[in-house]
Amino acid sequence: MRKPEPVAPPRLPIALRAAVSTAIPVLLGWAAGDIGAGLVATLGAFTSRFGIGRPYLSRGVQLAVVAVALAAAVAAGAWAADIAWLGVLTISAVAVAAVWLCTALAVGPPGAYVFVVACAAGVGVSASHLSPGRIALLVLAGGAIAWVLQMVGAAAGFRRPERAAVRHAADAVAAYLEDIGGPGQDRARHRAATALHQAWTILVNHQPLAAPPGSELARLRAATHAVHVLFADAMTTAARGQTPEPDAAGVARALGTLQAEPDTIAHRDPDRLPLGRPPILGLLRQALQTGSQTRRVMVRVAVGVPLAGYAAVGLGVDRAYWAMAAAVLVLHQGTPLWRTLRRGAERLLGTWIGLGLAAAVIVVHPQGWFLALVLALLNFAIEMLVTRNYLLASVFITATALTVGTAAHPLDPGQVGHLLLARGLDTLIGCAVGLAVYAALAGRQETRRLGDAIARTRAAIAATEPFVAAGDAVSLPARAARRDLQRATLDMLEAHEAATGGSRDQRAAADRQWPDVVAAEHASYETIAALWAIEQR
Known part of the structure; x- marks a missing residue:
């Protein structure tokens, strides 16, 4: 019996986009004789991590907003870099705001963490003595490159994300129809309901423009409506202790691939406007209400991030923002206890292993096209691993961050050792503070x-x-x-x-x-x- 798998785009094209988005700014900076500017622009390549699976028109809008937000976050970090306490407060404010906006508006992975890393990196790139305005423009240029690379897939199939979501929902409903009366009925029903909700989100909420009658989007909505009717009828049938028609699952799958006529199951009035999500301001207000999970996570981040920053400053760590980024990573997703502990441990161990890889890269000190190739390979590895093995991904994340931070200026062996020790220490501080804040607050909050x-x-x-x-x-x-x-x-x-x-x-x-x-x-x-x-x- 075929079970639907979650909609997960192949990692290879995602990793390739991340690699190329990182390499191009470095190559351009090298060609212009300013490798430091190219490295700053690579921060805009974070844009390529967003919008995966969204319809292309909605993706283009989201990526443009993300690119501007990343540029603003990096500029804010650079502006506040000269005063330690101001830098800690700025990164903390960006962290809380990013959690609020990304969670309430369902921005999707990688979420708030990237904006905090960007702001923290702004503190680091302030050593380049560029003005915050110029830094923002460089990051925005890197974001524009990532935007183009993310959107180029539209030429191969503009409605491909919508088709994939409808097909996945139809497969999930078909699996539920086949499981009615069996031990997996309730779980299959939940999977089907979730997949249908995701499909409607993509077909309605993520569509900035109306769907003309007869268009592919209109046909996909009609097919999803018919699949939803099959799902509702199946729930009624199951409640009566009966089983659906033998060919119902096959009909659902045929609807998902547009090989069956939706009107044979249910007619959807094409003139009736689809109901989208609540207004943005309403979603933002709901996220701040008492009892909201978003608000709980915001409180944890508001406490944990500045604590990590001030702890690192108090212990004399020269780049406290690494500790703050580690604390955000532990706290920002609001995951259950054991998943939070695991993420913190993976980040800590991955960072310490990654320091060895970073040391090798720093000693070699690649330049020009070789530097672009190294950073491209590191980012390729991150995207291939991040959803399957975060510990290994953290190894390459650490190496990437340290390579970007040191590539413009060679370090002597003594400086390399101090840098690696400091990075390992502040990651330990950030993870420890994040887990301590989670333990102190989450138990009471989650009750x-x-x-x-x-x-x-x-x-x-x-x-x-x-x-x-x-x-x-x-x-x-x-x-x-x-x-x-x-x-x-x-x-x-x-x-x-x-x-x-x-x-x-x-x-x-x-x-x-x-x-x-x-x-x-x-x-x-x-x-x-x-x-x-x-x-x-």
């Missing part, structure tokens, strides 16, 4: 997370009941209530998964509240299925 998520799901169910009673599934308030209910249900399941990976008390609470989670999940999907049935009638 109510699952209970709050269950309560929000029940409230969302109650908000949809008047529309079910009135037989209204197509008005704007009814569709908004259905959207909010699905999002609340997915958040609740995510909160339960986090609790199962948390502390002993959190795992015990997850076990106690599991019946409530199951009941709320079933009620939610029954309500959603009822609304879909009303819409079809």
Whole structure:
């Protein structure tokens, strides 16, 4: 029985883009006789890490905003570099703001961490004695190169990301149809609901322009609507203890590849505007509300990052921003306890191993095209490994950072040893402070997370009941209530998964509240299925 895998673009083209995005600024700087300027511009190559999997038009807008934000972050770091305490406060402010914006607006990986690294790097590149304005322009130029390389794939298939999302959702629904009545039914249902939510996000939220009737985007929306109807009907069938039609899974997969006519399953009014996500200001306000997971993570970052910075300054470490970047890495994703501990340990061990590789590169001191090749290979390795083995990726991340920081000026052996020792020490400080802050705050913060998520799901169910009673599934308030209910249900399941990976008390609470989670999940999907049935009638 074929199970759908998460939508994960192949790493090879991503790694190639990262490598070329890094090499071009270095080569241009070498050709212009200013290798230092080329190295500063490589900070803009971080732009190539964003937008993966997004539709190309939305990707272009997002990447442009990211490039400008990176340039501003680096310039802010350079502006505050001369005063240690001001640099710590600036990086801390950028960290908190980046967590807020990236999480609330679902920017996607690598998220807030990159902007903090960029700001911290701005403190380091201030030694080049370039003005913050010129530094920002160089980073923006590097971002423009990365933008072009990210967007060049549109020539090979402008709607390729949308097609992949619809196909993945259809496969997930087909797998659920095949699993009904089996032990994996609930898990398959959750995967299908998540995949459909992602597909609608890509087809609606990530579309800056309207879809003309008859366009490929309109056909993909119609196919996804039909797949969603199949999913809703299957949930109703499963609730009655019945099994779906034998060919239902095949129909779902055919819809996902546009090989079946959607109108044979359900007709979607092409004149009805699709309901997108809530307004941006609303999302930002929700992220700041009491009980929001984004707010919890922001508090951890607001405490941990400056503590790491001031601890490094107090211990005499000359580049405290490395410690701050390490603390952000540990804290910014809001992962459960064991995943957080693992990420911190991987970063620490990877950094220490990477110091050896960095030492070899620094001693060789590559220049010109050789430097561009070395940095390209290092970034290629990072992108190939970062999703599969973060420990190994950290080895190359460390070597890359130290190569960029030292390539413009050769170091004598004594300076190399001091640099490596300092980098290992401040990474240890940052990881230790990040884990200590997590241990001090997360236990108390996470205690109510699952209970709050269950309560929000029940409230969302109650908000949809008047529309079910009135037989209204197509008005704007009814569709908004259905959207909010699905999002609340997915958040609740995510909160339960986090609790199962948390502390002993959190795992015990997850076990106690599991019946409530199951009941709320079933009620939610029954309500959603009822609304879909009303819409079809």
